[in-house]
Amino acid sequence: MLTEERYRIILERLQERGVVKLQELVELLEASESTVRRDLIDLEERQLLKRIHGGAALPSPKMQEPGIEEKTFRNIQQKNAVARLAAAQVVDGESIYIDAGTTTLAMIPFIEAKDVTVVTNGLSHIEGLVSKRIKSYLLGGMMKIHTKAVIGSIALQNMDNFRFDRCFLGTNGVDVEMGYTTPDPEEALIKRRAHQLSASSYVLADSSKLGEVSFAKLLDLNEATLITESLTPSWRKSISQKTNIIEGS
């Protein structure tokens, strides 16, 4: 494995976890302890990490994103839990579609599968994807101003260039009767088309979305697998008759 490749993997892992053990890296990189140790020394000299006894940690309390505005800590926790579950579904070598939206955005750092190809209509998603060196295609079409998502007929047509092993969609509402719903009909069209082009479809929804109903319908419950972080027993009972569920611990 190339030196730069190791550097990248180390930093990536560090971003995800905050700290890494040296032995963990030895195993992950399939390199000797000496080599990993040398890598850490190099990266520390570049100020990209701080070496600690037994491994390495993020340098200074890093600049967090300035705009975590209205989201509560609890919401972020939930969103990340869902995102992590979703990312774990991706298998090496697959091509997947990732919908625009904050929940799907959160799953990108957790993707560990190798050699995947990602198509997305989310402008914000591209940044994270390229920094993970994931081969990425952006859907062309009209920019929706507020959400930085690509929508419209050209996007739909553009999507026909692709076929996906899996698609991961966001939603604003999950309801037993109404299925999955979202406010913007244009976005709903895009999501629906992604579903049609995918072998498997997943909808990501933290528990705050349960019981909500929005304007435009994406899918019926039975058309996709629901990924959520936790369900009350009564919800689990009523939903599980209609759809597959991937649920956090």
Next chain:
Amino acid sequence: MLTEERYRIILERLQERGVVKLQELVELLEASESTVRRDLIDLEERQLLKRIHGGAALPSPKMQEPGIEEKTFRNIQQKNAVARLAAAQVVDGESIYIDAGTTTLAMIPFIEAKDVTVVTNGLSHIEGLVSKRIKSYLLGGMMKIHTKAVIGSIALQNMDNFRFDRCFLGTNGVDVEMGYTTPDPEEALIKRRAHQLSASSYVLADSSKLGEVSFAKLLDLNEATLITESLTPSWRKSISQKTNIIEGS
């Protein structure tokens, strides 16, 4: 195999993976180690990749040194002068194509025409466009990792959805004999196609680009109007025989 073909394959592979091993390329290109090594040296000189022990990696888009590079005040002044001239060409109600790149990016704030529709392949451009409430379409396709530009065959195909009144292209070199040139052949293809789909084509180049020649050719001088901020009389004479010029005061 032709040299240029090898270059193309190397850069392609690099875009896909972020790093390539030298031995990998030897096998892929069916050339000797010496030849591949020479190719890498050439491409590094063109700044299209960074050689590392064991192979090559994408050039790090690190902080530009304010010393030599184009971050000087003078260059920004020039770039803005060119950008302003270009933006002034846009007429109310037109649809235009704006190429990825820093010079074309600079023209967006200066656009005053009303009711224009913009198509671009530059991710960075979208931000400015939507904040000016300009109706914007993004080209779909593969993301080029270090310039945040969309390239590739899908982008080309995607572009066929549009016709433009004008297109504004960036360049890295303007030469009387060689015409307009740029380092990346993939980007050159995109630019060329934009030209073909436009009623009028403009190439933006501050005076530092004059006499420079890069790797891949976009257009001949006579195919587009050159927009630049100032010309020496000798340059004006030699270029004006071949092309239209829009020149700053």
Next chain:
DNA sequence: TTCAAAATCATTCAAAATCATTCATCAAAA
């Protein structure tokens, strides 16, 4: 707290891999 065992670390060295340079060959252009 203090001590000893365990874990982690820094340093060194030799082997392996990779690199730069040189040179001979070949084909196309002059």
Next chain:
DNA sequence: TTTTGATGAATGATTTTGAATGATTTTGAA
């Protein structure tokens, strides 16, 4: 024909790597 440029092989130089060694730090029990 000679010349030019590209190519591949060979050589020795350089860099990277993994293991070994002893030093240092952490851990846990007394």
